[in-house]
Amino acid sequence: MAGLDQKSPNVLLQSLCCRITGKSEAEVAHQFQYAVRVIGSNYAPTIERDEFLVSEKIKKEFVKQRREADAALFSELHRKLQSQGVLKNRWSILYLLLSLCEDPRKPATRVANYATLFAQALPRDAHSTPYYCARPQSLPLSYPDRNLCTQSGGSMGSSGVSSLGIYAMNGPTPTPQSLPGGSQVVGDSLRQQLGARLAWNLPSASPSAPAPTSRGLPNTAGRSAPRQRRDGEASGTVEISEAALVRDILYVFQGIDGKFIKMCSPENCYKIDAKIAISKSLRDITSRLAELGWLHNKVRKYTDQRSLDRAFGLVGQSFCAALHQELKEYYRLLSVLHSQLQVEDDQGVNVGVESSLTLRRLLVWTYDPKIRLKTLAALVDYCQGRKGGELASTVHAYGKTGDPNMRALVQHILGLVSHPILNFLYRWIYDGELEDTYHEFFVASDPTVKTDRLWHDKYTLRKSMMPSFITMDQARKVLLIGKSINFLHQVCHDRTPPGKITPTSKSADSPKDAAELFTDLEGAFQGRIDAAYFETSKYLLDVLNKNYLLLEHMQAMRRYLLLGQGDFIRHLMDLLKPELARPATTLYQHNLTGILETAVRATNAQFDSPEILKRLDVRLLEVSPGDTGWDVFSLDYHVEGPIATVFTRECMSHYLRVFNFLWRAKRMEYILTDIWKGQMCNAKLLKGMPELSGVLHQCHILASEMVHFIHQMQYYITFEVLECSCDELWNKVQQAQDLDHIIAAHEVFLDTIISRCLLDTNSRALLNQLRAIFDQIIEFQNAQDALYRAALEELQLRLQFEEKKRQRETEGEWGVTAAQEEEEKKRVQEFQDAIPKMRSQLRILTHFYQGIVQQFLVLLMTSSDESLQFLSFRLDFNEHYKAREPRLRASLGATRGRRNPSM
Missing domain, CATH: 3.30.1300 (Pantoate--beta-alanine Ligase; Chain: A,domain 2)
Structure with missing residues (x-):
């Protein structure tokens, strides 16, 4: 190793070429020359370097050659190289290695021609940049063997397109012979095009990748258009080559009219000029390819119109950004395709290598982009006039497909579209803030509502903006969380920071995380909502119970x-x-x-x-x-x-209605108690007036009927209505998870006692009958009081007459004179004559009272409330009223029939 460190870079590079190719130094001279040229140039690729994809490609090449041990060794060495940090341009080195070892089975002359091409294209300036076709961001990890059989008289360059069966479809395509090794250049460029097409299938775009616009591509269509006249030109028709159609169609892909293919406004499609004489197959293929331009125009028009529309909202702008991102990837593919029309050096000098693109190849190349653009165009159509959560629902609906590529595309767009919604949601559930300028969020606020109605009226769900991937229960919890925070701050005047109420992180996720979060609605998303909901609601209920x-x-x-x-x-x-x-x-x-x-x-x-x-x-x-x-x-x-x-005010009005009803019923009980007291106290006093016995007995019977009725009504109201309803309310309040549960339980309690106390609209007839019974009780009290006053006055006069008579007898005088005795008898007779009138009045009162009670019982029996039906049984437990009223007997029979259909 120490020996290698002392050698020059050229010696090391030559040794590297020998080791890679497995040949001697003389045999790798051409590869070494090419490597020196490339390394010595100021090559600056126009795309983002992806070291990982290149290393994966090298490992796949090892595996393809059944060299798994070498693949593992390369992986370990690459890992160590990454940890060392010695080389700054690891991607360039790896790409060089990949280029040198692409196919050791190629003839040496092919490599020589490859190096010769670059030698001719390179200027003498050592720092100039050689011609190099732009390579896409993402390299294909498994393209096929790049060596194809050559034909006599020329060679057929392989490319990544051959993996899609282009060669089998069209047969060998002749390659230009104006430059030695030209087919290799074309093949290498086609491999780059395939990488660009595969890269556009990925949902993410490189921010550094160029996005050529329609004006950014070189105008080669006009320069390369054929100008030879054919035999048919004299008759007004022109024959053109397929290469000219390819040039035109590349411009159509960008929405630009070509020389022969133009937009037909009446038919809203691209059409070939009728004067052009081409075969039907080429015309059909051209029409199919031109659809890509029509789809591009549709998407581009939508983005151009909506991008500057601020009222479209943040969600809409995110949707436009997603469309722009997809168009950017589409433009990258077009840029690579356009580079195949004519190979030029960096000074723009034509070196004579023509494109090997055909219409059929373009069909295959644009198959996936066309599907993606169709999806985008369908989204654009369906999203017209929609914004906010409604727009997110529309995008989400297109993700329900079995095509994994389309699903991935829609999922990527959904992540960008739903990201603003997620930001709205986080600000709402963690801070209680609603910054929804363009009304895109599914929680709406009414600034005109006063503080006292904040909980009930200020915040509502805007159902039209509710995303379809959020359930109603989740939306209700989201509404309650933010509403609880605002209620604490504005109504309860609680100054606790929101971070102490809901300590969960408030940072907004990335678009990718937003898409993943909304796809896991029952997991992570539900967990975040539940955590904030339980913490906020519990804190609010604690404040209401302890402080208020x-x-x-x-x-x-x-x-x-x-x-x-x-x-x-x-x-x-x-x-x-x-x-x-x-x-x-x-x-x-x-x-x-x-x-x-x-x-x-x-x-x-x-x-x-x-x-x-x-x-x-x-x-x-x-x-x-x-x-x-x-x-x-x-x-x-x-x-x-x-x-x-x-x-609330409505609740308090219900309480007042119930109080007035209960107060009136309590008064009836109070009156009957006074009536009973009067009867008990006056029974002995009036015992000496036997003529009143019948009237008093009648009073006792009527009073007993009224006491029984009122006692049963009080039992029903107090125990069956109030106590049972209050117990149910208390249990619900103890188990309530939020303030809405308490409000709902309280409203149910009030509705129950209103209906079962006969105060609702359905019980108006029953209530009228009950009030009439109460009125009869008051009438009976007045009649009995009048009877007792008259009787006691008569008794007092009789006692005074007897006392006066005894006093005169004590004094030794006659007790009474005949005139006085006659006057006394006349007065007593007048009183006795009034008794039948009193008895008649009581009889009428009793008959009227019993008639009202019977009607009341009939209404009870026909009620749909079982508790009211049971009340009728208790009110007439001895069937006293049933024997008097035929309708009551019929009602009782009908009720039993409903309760026991088998009878």
């Missing part, structure tokens, strides 16, 4: 507005009875507020949190003519701030 006592306020609603605090409600009703019996227009809210505070201090309500008690207040409803205080009185509970998001 959400659960305590929910329990306070049950205790006060839903009459769950029994001792407080009873004592409040006792204190309010004198006030509420007055006309509604004579009530003052401050007086009622003072009574409310007294009731709080006298009951267990005093032990509630001051935060709860200060929100409890009195409200007077709108007064109608004839209303009393019972009709307009209502409790109220003030809510504001974050808890107003759960207890």
Whole structure:
């Protein structure tokens, strides 16, 4: 090794050539000369160097020659060379090695001709650059043997196209003989073209690769067009060679009219001039090739129109960038193809080597690019008028194909298109920021919504912009995450940085990572969304429960507005009875507020949190003519701030409706309690008036019916409706994962008690009947009070008459005179005459009450709610009303039939 270090570079290079070819120094003279020329030149390739692909090609050559041990040795040496860092231009060395050892079976004269070509093309200046065809970014890793059989009178140069069967399709193509070894140059260039075509099949483009435009290619069509007249030219037709068509078609590939092939605007396609006389097969092939130019124009027109349209949005601009990237790769292929038209040196001097391209070869070369351009053109058509997430959905839909190449292309474009969406999403779920200037994201914001309605109305899902590869559940979680962050900052005034709430990394992924992330929706993407969702929602619920006592306020609603605090409600009703019996227009809210505070201090309500008690207040409803205080009185509970998001105005109006219903039902219970007290207290007093026994018995029976009805209604409302619904609400709140779950559970709770308390529109008939029953209870109270007043007044007069009579007898006088006794009898008779009227009034009241109850039971039995049907059974447990009402019997039978169809 030490000896090698002391040798000159030329000696080392000559030894390297001998070792590679396995020949003597005299036999490798031509290879050595060529190597010196190449290494001594200032060769600067125009494409990005890919050391990995060249090394892989060398290893494949070893394997192809059944030299696996040498391949392994080369791999190890290459790895050590990379770690050493001694050589700066490793790619150049590897490419030189590959070029020298491409085929050891070639005749020496072929290599000599190859070196001679470069010797002629090189100027005398030692630093000048020799002619070298541009090689594509990605070298093919497995192209076939480059040595083909030669024909007599000339040689046939092989190329990468031969691997696709071009030689078998067209037969040997004559190569120009104007320069020795010219076929080798052409073959090497064709191999470069195949590499360029394969490179365009890759989705990524080299940023340093040149992207020639339509104006960047040399105009050789006009210079090389044939000018010989044929026999048919006199008749107005011109015959042209296939080479001229190839030159024209290369310009058509770029959307530029050629000399013979031009765009036909009426038919919207490229057509050959009708004056051109060519065979039908060539005309058909030309038409098929010209379709590539039409597809190019379609894609290019779309990008030119949309690239400068700022309203198209970031997603749209990313789509245009993806199309530009694909067109750039397409232009690289055209550049390599165009270089085959005529081989020129660096000064532009024609060295006489003509192109071996044919139309049939171009068909094969452009097969894959045509498929890619068709896909792009179809995307352009389908994406017209779409932007944002809708555009991403369109691109994603084209990825559902069995063609792996097309799927890879669409996946690459989807990565670029979805990258802005991923940036929007990260800013939203990690910072709560929505920078969507052109309305491309599927989360929309309404800046006109005030803070108190932030959770409900400010942020919504824009379903038209929701990408098809994101599920509705994922979109809902994304919406909740950002909404929770903004709710914490703007409504709860929580200053915790978003990074402490969701510590996940906020860096945006690359387009490739974005495509991979969105293809793994149930894995990585779902994991990121779930992590941010659970952390943010848990933090928000903790803030609401600890700082704003959400659960305590929910329990306070049950205790006060839903009459769950029994001792407080009873004592409040006792204190309010004198006030509420007055006309509604004579009530003052401050007086009622003072009574409310007294009731709080006298009951267990005093032990509630001051935060709860200060929100409890009195409200007077709108007064109608004839209303009393019972009709307009209502409790109220003030809510504001974050808890107003759960207890909205609509929810509070529902609470007030339920309170008024429960308050009225509670009043009926209170009235019947007073009726029972009056009956028990007056039973002994009126025992001395036997003429009232029938009327009093009738009062007792009617009162018992009303007490039974109200007790069953109170049991149904209190236990089956309120307690069961509250327990279900509490369980849902304890298990809630986010604020939306709590709001939804609370709304379901209110809807349930509204419907089961007969306050919804479907139960309007039932509610009217129930209110009529309540009115009859009040009427009965008034009638009984009038009866007892009259009876007690009569009893008082009788007792006074007897007392006066005893007093006069004690004084030794006559007890009463005949006139006084006659007057007493007349008064008693008048009272007794009034008793039938009282009995008749009670009978009418009883009949009307029972009729309303029977109608109420019929409505209950025909209800679709089973709990209401069971309530009808309890209200008529002894079938008292069933025996009186035929319709009720029919309803009961129909209900049993529905419940037991087999009967």
